[in-house]
Each structure stands twice: as structure tokens, then as C-alpha cells.
Amino acid sequence: MKGRLACLLACALLATPAGAQPVSATERAPEEETILPEGEGRSETFGYCTVCHDTALIRRSRFTRRQWDGLMDWMTERHGMNPLEGEFRVLIVDYLAQHFGPAQAPQRGRNPFLN
Numbered sequence: 381m382k383g384r385l386a387c388l389l390a391c392a393l394l395a396t397p398a399g400a401q402p403v404s405a406t407e408r409a410p411e412e413e414t415i416l417p418e419g420e421g422r423s424e425t426f427g428y429c430t431v432c433h434d435t436a437l438i439r440r441s442r443f444t445r446r447q448w449d450g451l452m453d454w455m456t457e458r459h460g461m462n463p464l465e466g467e468f469r470v471l472i473v474d475y476l477a478q479h480f481g482p483a484q485a486p487q488r489g490r491n492p493f494l495n
């Protein structure tokens with residue numbers, strides 16, 4: 381009898397299709413690359429930077445190129461990001477500095493309630 385119950389439970393778990401997680405009402409849809417402004421390096425930035433957190437941290441930030449560059453080391457040293465090096469680093473840091481630099485206005489226009 382006990383065995384049968386265990387099977388019922390195990391079989392129910394096994395029968396759940398992979399990826400069929402219940403989605404709560406508060407859970408946000410996964411981000412798409414297009415949430416970032418278009419430009420060279422966007423897909424690399426999106427791919428590399430969204431492993432640990434979504435792009436909200438990036439989008440709300442306004443840093444100089446130098447600060448972005450320093451942040452890459454900080455992320456590696458403090459948070460275990462794979463070191464970004466060479467051309468790939470230049471591509472991503474250039475992209476970040478160009479689109480999320482101090483001169484860029486905060487992204488207010490995207491929220492209809494703030495206009």
C-alpha cells in the first residue's frame with residue numbers, strides 16, 4: 381500500500397513536463413534582448429550580463445566608460461563573473477558606455493505613468 385502511494389507521487393512528478401513550472405501572477409516574463417537599445421554589442425552584452433541578473437540593474441545605471449570598465453572587474457572579483465577580456469570586453473564596455481553613459485537621460489519615457 382505504501383509502495384503504491386509512493387509510486388503515485390513519484391509518477392505524478394515524473395509526468396510533469398519539463399519546464400512546466402507554475403507561473404505566479406507576480407512573475408515577470410523573461411526578458412528579450414530588445415529590451416536593450418539597439419547597437420553594436422547588444423546581443424553580446426545581453427548574453428553575457430543576464431546570466432546572474434536581469435537588465436534592470438544595467439538600464440537604471442549611468443556610468444562613464446571608465447566606471448563601466450571598473451565595474452567589470454568588480455563583478456568578477458566580488459561576484460564571480462567570468463573575466464571579460466580582449467576585444468569582447470571592449471565591445472561590451474563600449475556598448476554600455478554609449479548607451480548607459482552619464483549623458484543619457486534616465487529611461488523615464490518608457491513608463492507611461494511618469495510622463
Ligand code: HEC
Nearest residue numbers: 428429430431432433437438441455459460461462472476
Ligand atoms: C556572475 C554573476 C554576474 C554576471 C555575469 C554579471 N553580474 Fe552584474 N552583478 C552581479 C551581482 C551579484 C550584483 C550585485 C547585485 C545587487 O547588489 O543586488 C551585480 C550588480 C550589477 C550592477 C549594479 C552595480 C551598482 O553598484 O549599481 C550593474 C550595473 C551590473 N551588475 C552590470 C552588469 C553587466 C553590464 C554585466 C555584463 C558585463 C554583468 N553585470 C554581469 C553579478 C553578475
